[in-house]
Amino acid sequence: MAHCFGGRQPPMYRLVRSALLYYAPLSFFWEASHYAAARRSIVDAALRDESSTALFAVRLQQARTSRPEKLFSHALFELELAGCNEVTEAGLWACLTPRIVSLTLSDCINVADEAVGAVAQLLPSLYEFSLQAYHVxxxxxxxxxxxxxxxxxxxxxxxxxxxxxxxxxxxxxxxxxxxxxxxxxxxxxxxxxxxxxxxxxxxxxxxxxxxxxxxxxxxxxxxxxxxxxxxxxxxxx
CATH class of the missing domain: 3.80.10.10 (Ribonuclease Inhibitor)
Incomplete structure (x- = not known):
């Protein structure tokens, strides 16, 4: 990838790499994903700005924390929580920043009807919503x-x-x-x-x-x- 940027790593890669190193003890990983064309325009401007420190995509898998919002900034567009059984409804509410356009919640035992209500109330720009929840x-x-x-x-x-x-x-x-x-x-x-x-x-x-x-x-x-x-x-x- 580096040859496409004149020997420099693209900004999203640098950010994700540093996040992995810094948060490795928490046993989850951060993942920058490729946006579909319908959503790409939302982040194009930030991607062109190499000095930007915005975080675009986060995936938490089996994270042992009840306050996931403390792990990332509010400049978040895509969020996935998978198997995060320690995440409470209050923690989920705190994660839901208005810029999010893609949200995936799967196999998190505390996700129920009220959590979906929070999604509907707090994410006015939501484009894609994926939900796996047995209690909904x-x-x-x-x-x-x-x-x-x-x-x-x-x-x-x-x-x-x-x-x-x-x-x-x-x-x-x-x-x-x-x-x-x-x-x-x-x-x-x-x-x-x-x-x-x-x-x-x-x-x-x-x-x-x-x-x-x-x-x-x-x-x-x-x-x-x-x-x-x-x-x-x-x-x-």
Missing amino acids: TDAALGYFSPKQSGSLSILRLHSCWELTNHGIVNIVHSLPNLTVLSLSGCSKITDDGVELIAENLGKLRSLDLSWCPRITDAALEYIACDLNQLEELTLDR
């Missing part, structure tokens, strides 16, 4: 409102076992502009939920219904009739 219910999706529809385009709900078709009602009413939706492992979703999706989320380009055992041929008919812009459909298992 339909009520969590009720926290989203049409004000998020202008920014939130990608919603991935993985193995949210308590979600039902009532949660789908909340999604289609509050987030009609979704282009990517995953309900992988949401085992209580039925054909009726898929019908709601097909009738109301006409901009969908990708839909993942894998590991949804209650989906039948009827759901495929709804998809074929109404989701004319769909490019990718996942039905594994």
